[in-house]
Amino acid sequence: MRELLARALAAAPGYVEIRLRRRWSTAVVFRRHRLEVATEYHASGGVVRCLAPGHGWGAVAFTDAEQAPAAVQRAYELSTETRPDREIVLAPIAARQVERADALVDDPRLAALPDKRDLLDGLTAELHGVDRRIVDSRTSYGDTVMETWLATSEGAWLHDLRSESTLGALAVAGEDGGQERALESIAVAGGWGAFGERRSMFRQVAERAVARLHAKPIVSARYPVVFDARASGALALQTITNLCRAPSRGVDRNLLPLGQRIGPECLSVGDDPTAPGLRTSLLLDDEGTPVTHAMVVCNGVVVGHLHTRETAARAGVAPTGHGLAPTLRSVPVARPANTYVAGAQGTAAQLIEEIPLGVYVADVLGIAVEGRQVTITPAVARMIRGGQLAEPVKCAPITSDLLSLYGRLDRVAGDFSWDPSAATLQEGGALRPVTTGAPHTRFIDLEISPLHA
């Protein structure tokens, strides 16, 4: 492979980057007790990017390694077709060569498809056994082995082999015409042996859906709100790190400007692709840049952005190693890998015990950002009464201006943890795995509106 890619690199002048991936995947899906999907995929795909001197990018996606030399020539031709108004410059990097393709310890390709089906069948039965009011479910098992080769004309080289496995559960409870849902997922680096005991996860999803059946809507008012670690991490990912990604071609979001205060002293947010043991940690990004731990917010102030080589050169800073491609065949853009809110002081119990009447939000179904407006859709919510967690409630989406939201952040606990769920970040229809980590956080005086006008 190395010789083939070296030959391809020599097929055109200027900067050339070749990335090729092979992916072996398994997907098993049950709808209620009915097996809907049990199959394996083997995909191969790559992309060549070429920057002819004085021109713009030419890129060609391809399927097999043998096509790489022809793809380089075509990408060069496309590059020369462009006549950009400004020169594209890439920030310099140290060309590193990384070979990390040892045999996998727990290779999911070695487990038979019927065994994976049986695993999920048993977990699905566990979910349905919780309560007769579970009327529907969708459960899933997935595993992926990914082999990556990356070579650039500047001498960077990466050969990487990794695997991950995921489990997901959606439970629908129904009674008297009403329906409620709950969902949960887990993603682990390695094979399916890394899951351990997961029956309790499937039981808890069912219990949460049933508990929501008789939950009452929150009375519309302003409340202090405590977000659990997962919700806090997801919020930081969508509303801070996502707005600190230097815009690449094809994306023009509202970048939070450097130096802007967006929150209190206790708020610090970073992205650390070097964090050990996480499924989304890396050594080199998809441009061959060594990854770095980048702080984007320190003590409430925006101090940095995530960069590709091109955006870093434009901003006059060093690349951070966040040039990541969302799919096998797409070009890199600045994206987070492991986003976190730094832990501060105290426990979740301390954050809650100071609240006479408030709301506790565990997990979120979604967070939308339009301009500077943020909408948070809670997954699970409970009232806080007299400093204690109380009854489950249904909570309408919480909407707020971004700066107003973080202006109401008053405590960040010290109980930091990385979230093991199968989180992804969507961009242009493509999903790329991402990990978030955070402690509990507390916001004062957030407006919770009625569920339905």
Next chain:
Amino acid sequence: MIGGLLGDLASRGAQADVTLVDDDTLTVSLDPDGAASITADGNHSVHVRVAQHGRIGWAAGATRSVRDIVDRAFASASCAAAAPLFLPAPAPLPAVMTRSPGAAALAPRELLEDARQLRERLRRHGWRLETWAERSAGAVEVGNTRGVQAAYDVSLVGMGVEARAPDGLICRVYRSQVTPLESQDVAALVDEVERRLLPPLLDEGTVVRTERVWFGPRAVRALLAPLLPRLIGERRTGRWPELDRRLTLIDDPLIDGRPGSRPICDDGVPTRPITLIDAGRASDNILDLTVASRTGRPATGHGWRRGFAPPRAGFSNLVLEAGAATNDQLAAELGSGLYLADWSFGTAPNPVTGVFRAEAPWIYRIEEGAVVGRLDGVVLTGDAFELLGRVVTVGSTAEWVGSALLPSLLVDGVGVELRR
């Protein structure tokens, strides 16, 4: 190629069907700082489904690894539960235009020129602009071991722009169709961006009330979204919502030159228009071959088997029948009120209940028939099903939004919250 593949599958004693898709896509984009990029992507995929000993399995991948895909499909079948699969027999195909030679031949230079034109026409406003133009061309082949073998060529041309308003809001509009876009399409995109971004921002203070709202075609697409899952697959038990009698929704794969048009579905079933909602009442659901076989009903020609996704039912071109009211009449009927140009339910739509609470960044105040400004910070609340029962007027001018042809709707009783 598909004939040989089906022969191999039949020789292994299986019922089988196959979809082959070839697609070459060329995309050019001009970023806000004037840099250009051109991307080419040639994709050739195969999707194989086999039924052996009453068990159905499937696999997908690139055409270069067909043997591997076939083996995986059989492995998938070997661990599946028993289920029926009734493959369709050969039948005459309807005529529909799915490819334009002019579109398929568009070169990078022409696409760059289109993207530049679009940028130049919007540049005078000083907005940050990203423009793009794209064309794809290819072919789809479908076949099964009962003798279905069909192929059709496809093309698609698209153009779009992202323009960022001074307050940071990003306006995204696009057009796509089978034939090359003309100068009037560029003009329409320019007009839409200007209509969305030029009105001044209004400050109306805090308001919480229900109002009559004019949903433009893009916003109607969102309002229909919670209803669409009820029109796919087996008819669910439970109450069908009380929709306005003027709402008739058709799925029509036989409209020439639209993104969802095709003569045969990926399950090998000839396509035909079907009425999904007839005068407010539920009519037919779309069924792919899997669900149709399981429920003993005929498949409707809505099978999709693309990429690595499982076989599924999906819409082609959705058409909501237009009414009689011109835009002037809609404005007159609205009087002073709100116009919603574009909308989405955000990240957590709830198609089960229809209840929503969603920001509406593209909502405008209309007074005496004219837009006077855009409102910032509006949140719409309500029940989408109830709102579709409170339609006051259906517009006469339908517009294509992707693969949906939709008129405007004037709707009463929309929850409007405006908080400054």
